[in-house]
Amino acid sequence: MTDTTSGSARGSKSDKAAKGAKGPKAGLRLERIHTTPGTHPYDAVTWERRDVVMTNWRDGSINFEQRGVEFPDFWSVNAVNIVTSKYFRGAVGTPQREWSLKQIIDRVVLTYRAAGEKHGYFASPDDAEIFEHELTHALLHQVFSFNSPVWFNVGTQQPQQVSACFILAVDDSMDSILDWYKEEGMIFKGGSGAGLNLSRIRSSKELLSSGGNASGPVSFMRGADASAGTIKSGGATRRAAKMVVLDVDHPDVEAFIETKVKEEEKIRALRDAGFDMDLGGDDITSVQYQNANNSVRVNDEFMTAVENGGSFGLRARMTGEVIETVDAKALFRKMAEAAWACADPGIQYDSVINHWHTCPESGRINASNPCSEYMHLDNSSCNLASLNLMKFLRDDDSFDAERFAKVVELVITAMDISICFADFPTEKIAETTRAYRQLGIGYANLGALLMATGHAYDSAGGRALAGAITSLMTGTAYRRSAELAAVVGPYDGYARNAAPHQRVMRQHADASAAVAPLDDLDAPVWAVANDTWADVVRLGARNGFRNAQASVLAPTGTIGLMMDCDTTGVEPDLALVKFKKLVGGGSMQIVNGTVPRALKRLGYQDEQVEAVVAHIAEHGNVIDAPGLKSAHYEVFDCAMGERSISPMGHVRMMAAIQPWISGAISKTVNMPEDATVEEVEEIYFEAWKLGVKALAIYRDNCKVGQPLSAKTKAPAAASAPAVAAAPAPAVEKVVEYRPTRKRLPKGRPGITTSFTVGGAEGYMTANSYPDDGLGEVFLKMSKQGSTLAGMMDAFSIAVSVGLQYGVPLETYVAKFTNMRFEPAGLTDDPDVRMAQSIVDYIFRRLALDFLPFETRSALGIHSVEERTRHLETGSYEPVEDDELDIESLAQSAPLAPAAPHVALPLADRPKAAPAAAAHNSTELAEIRLGLNADAPLCFSCGTKMRRAGSCYLCEGCGSTSGCS
Structure with missing residues (x-):
């Protein structure tokens, strides 16, 4: 796409744009990309009707239904389910x-076209039509997709x-x-998130004018x-998203750091006492500070110290x-x-943030939105849009840099037009946003793109390609802004x-020019990006810029699912094995x-590809x-x-x-449960050294509200020899061996x-051998003769027969735990507070x-x-005295004479007898395919959510725990 009034060459584009700043404003000349x-x-695709039916996770009842939708x-x-349930407007069941x-799409695109025509963006009606058709395609x-508020609000009767992203300000009054x-409440009510810095508020160590001590932030x-928390529980389907920032030189910074640590200790104590402390649980409201992400804002002075x-x-x-020192x-x-x-808390690096600030004469950058990608002036906002990198x-397997740049131009133009007609939750935010016109173009599917091109996520080649695409995106956005x-x-x-x-702008351009391309995939993209930044510097000096900010990298939660x-965002793939929903x-x-x-x-033949895919599936x-x-x-690697x-x-x-993001990056660095405090320090320190603007870490199992663990206790290095040591003769033995059934007395x-x-x-009845562990299981659910009762009977028989033929119980546990279905x-x-299914x-x-x-x-149970x-000792393992008690109980209770079946209180249940050695950790790890096990359950549909940037995303219904 170009903005010339004649011709499409890059040189003439620059000249025409420069003349446009001094002479008549002729509007943009656009060229077609896809249409x-x-x-x-609409006439170039095949449409079909589908039924969208979404069920309640507790009882299977229908909680959303719309039939005959067209896609x-x-x-x-x-994608159909999410768009239908989230973005279609109007009461369900009404005309x-x-x-x-x-x-x-028409509701949004036609609104954008009308506003563009009204405010003089297009040179002619033909250019307006091209804009409409290209945006629609x-x-x-x-x-690409706009952020969720666009789909919620544009073209409707509501504001x-x-x-999606807001920054507020608060003073010491x-x-x-x-x-x-x-103001925060009004933003939450509209389904968006907000952040602010509390550092202007006096500390609890300072005096009020009355002579008393201040309360402190x-x-x-x-x-x-x-x-x-109240606004969230008043009808929203996701938690209020907010960020609270405090400067590292604030006298109350230590109290700020410790707020959530103390509350997490309360949560664990209450959970172990039997209270429902999962995210969204009935009792979680009894603890504080659970609705915000906290971040400490550090500067170079502190980090150097x-x-x-x-x-x-x-x-x-x-x-x-x-x-205080x-x-x-x-x-x-x-x-x-x-x-x-x-x-x-997470961490934000104040010095590097303000080093890249385009508007320091208007004020410092003090805070961010909840997910830390939008950083600009106080009392401002940013609308987002993200491109699907796999489409280019x-x-x-080469990246189409030229077409990518044209789509970036199209999207940035649309995003800027939206500010002309947009409404805002407060007048202060409206004034700042209209005066600075902050935009946040970004992308999704980077992890998939790198894998598809044969790059490891953590590799020089992967980083080079990601950097080239990012440089091109932001450079093109600023060129279009000029x-x-x-x-x-x-x-x-x-x-x-x-x-x-x-x-x-020169800093961005210099950083791009300083990179040495690595291979045939990133080199062409860097070349186009560097040419683009040269245009940015030249055009910006002549015309100025339409936007104070152009790009961010957002979590792309719901809209990422909408784009399939x-x-x-910038995340790697979560897992090689996924679940695909089926029609019907x-x-x-x-x-x-x-x-x-x-x-x-990577050069593998079709037969080899099939074999590797089959191995991954298993x-x-x-x-x-x-x-x-x-x-x-x-x-x-995932x-x-x-x-x-x-x-x-x-x-x-x-x-x-x-270096090529105007704002910052929404990203949480995942760490294993056995990570150390020193490793957290290293990450926070190295991120500062490398010029990152902000980040947060998440250590597996560090928070309550996660019924499962995503890691194997034994390290991968220890399990590898066990896999390699399984020789072919072992398979022959399995084939030749004829198991015998050992019946119970x-x-x-x-x-x-x-x-x-x-x-x-x-009800579950578990019978055991007098001397050798579990031998049969009986399950009773629902009324006799019902489908569920029959299936449970059949399942019980199958498991019982397997046990009697020698299948170890731990094998069943490894295969059937984490299986998810309703109820x-x-x-x-109290030992199993949350289950993903009856099984x-x-x-x-x-x-x-x-x-x-x-x-x-080893199984995390x-x-x-x-x-x-x-909690008390840092170890799950029993102390020596406990081990003696367990051994004595194991020798007595399980071996007691036969007795009538009774439902024993869980606290009085006999401890497990020592039996076979722990199962091979490699086999136990087979259950770790639902890999984001530390995530909370979705408020709307109960599906386990997965991490997306600094938020959680439900792949079942599209709900997020933060901003979209």
């Missing part, structure tokens, strides 16, 4: 309800809010603090947290004088310890900030479609896949699992793309347990009753007593 004159994009035939079931994708074919509560955080082991001064808010390294250690313990990968300035004028605050804005992206209901497990493309790129990873070179394993990307690999990727000891899972009641949810068992509960209970500690622990011990 054909005379053919509407292109290439849209997935998941006003939208029923076709055409309607919502790109949305229809999932090339036309287009921004009660009026300002109460305004903060109100931590105290006022309680009121804001309660407000956010940490590096050199020096002291650092905490300053009074009103006078700026140092009122602390050891910088000790304070930094406290931050790392808190993050290790509960994932908060050619058949020969071209728009020639047509409709620069942003109001530009004249005041012209010198620093142009300085930052395999990966969100149900789902199937499939290997990520990017894997075959990556294997072909094992969930590429370890020992037939014919796959070990040097290529890293290409298939965020979690057997071969997971190292935490520092995430940081290196952030550093590789940060007439009288056998047993335990009968009553249970409730997600509101469904049942699911809360149970009445999941049954085998967790059997593991607790019949497997030795070592085996259960612990009793409430063991979890309590872990």
Whole structure:
């Protein structure tokens, strides 16, 4: 696309744009990218009708239903469900309800076209039509998507809010603090998130004018947290998204750091006492500070003091004088310890953030939105849009840089037009946003793109390609911004900030030119990007810029699902094995479609590709896949699992793309449960050294509200020899061996347990051999003769026969725990507070009753007593005295004479007898295919969510735990 009034050459474009700044503003001349004159994009695809029916996770009842909706035939079931339930407007069941994708695209695109024509963006009606058709095609074919507020609001009767990200401000006065509560509440009500810096508020160590001590910001955080929780529970389907930032030199910084650590200790104590403390649970509201992400804003002075082991001064808010001196390294250690313990606080690097600030004459950058990608002036907002990178990968695996740049121009033009008609939650935000016109273009599917092109996420080649694409995207966005300035004028605050804005553009250009391309994939992209930045510097000096900010990297939660992206934002792939929803209901497990493309790129033949894909389908990873070179394993590394990307690999990727992002990157660095505080310190320190603007860490199992663990206790290195040592003769022995059935005697000891899972009641009777563990299981659910009762009877018989033929119980536990289907949810068992299905509960209970500690622990299954011990001692393992008690109980209770079946209280249940040695950790790891096990359950549908940037995303219904 170009903005010339004649011709399309780059040189003439620059000249025309420059003339446009001085002479008549002729409007943009546009060229077609994907569409054909005379053919509407809707007429070029095949449409079909589908039924969208979404069920309640507790009882199977229908909680959303809309039949006969219209979508292109290439849209997935998941994308159709999410758009229908989230973005269609009008009451369900009424004639006003939208029923076709055409309607919502038209609602948005025609509003954008009308505003563009009204405000003089287009040179002619033909250019306006090209804009409409190209925008429609790109949305229809999932090339990009606007952020959720656009789909919620644009073209409807409600306020036309287009921004998803907001930054507020609060001063040291009660009026300002109460305004903060109100403004935040209005933003939450509209489905968006907000962040602010509390550092202007006096600390609790300073005096009021009346002579008393100030309350301090931590105290006022309680009121804001309660407000956010109330608004969330007042009808929203996701938690209020907010960010609270405090400067590292604030005298209350230590109290701020410790807020969530103390509350997490309360949560664990209440959970172990039987309260429902999961995210969204009935009792979670009894603790504080749970609705915000906390971040400490550090500067170069503090980080240098940490590096050199020096002291650092905490300053009074009103006078700026140092009122306390602390050891910088000790304070930094406290931050790392808190993050290790509960994932908060995150960290923001103030000096680098403001070094890249385009508008310092208008004020500093003090805070961010909840996910830390939008950083600009106080009382401002940013509307987002994200491109699907996989749509620009050619058949020969090269990246189509030219078409990518044209789509970026199209999207940035549309995003800027939206500010002309947008509404805002407060007048202060409206004034700032209209004066600075902050935009946030970004992308999704980077992880899938890197894998498809044969690059490991944590590799020099992967970082080079990601950096080149990011540089091209932001450079193109700023070039179009300069071209728009020639047509409709620069942003109001530009004249005041012209010198620093142009300085930052040169910083971007210099950083891009300094990179040495690595291979045939990134080199062409760098070449186009460098040419683009040269245009930016030249055009910006002549025309100014239409936008103070152009790009961010957002989590792309719901809109990533709308675009059928395999990966969100800058994240790597989560797992090689995924679940695909099927038309008509149900789902199937499939290997990520990017894997075959990556294997072909790496030179493997079709037969080899089939063999590797089959191995992944069975094992969930590429370890020992037939014919796959070990040097290529890293290409298939994912965020979690057997071969997971190292935490520092995430940081290196952030550093590789940060120089070409106007704002920042929404990203959480995942760490294993056994990570140390020192490793957290290293990540926070190295991120500063590498020029990252902000990040957060999450250590597996560091928070309550996660019923499962995503890691294997034994390290991968220890399990590898076990896999390699399985020789071919072992397979022959299995074939030749004829198992014999060992029946139970007439009288056998047993335990009968009553249970409730997600509101469904049942009984389980587990009978054991007098001398050798579990031998049969009986399950009773629902009324005799019902389908469920019959299936449970059949399932019981199958499991019982397998046990009697020698199938180890731990094998059943490894295969059936984590299986997810309704009914699911809360149970009445204090040892198993949450179950993903009845089968999941049954085998967790059997593991607790019949497997030795070592085996259960390897599977991540612990009793409430063991979890309590872990809190007190740091270890699940029983102390020596406990081991003697367990042994004596094991020798007596399970071997007692046959007795009538009774339902024993769980607290009185006999401990498990020592039995076979712990199962091979490699086999136990097979259950780790649902890999984001630490995530909460979705408020709307109960599906386990997965991490997307700093938020959680539900792949079932599209709900997010933060901003979209």
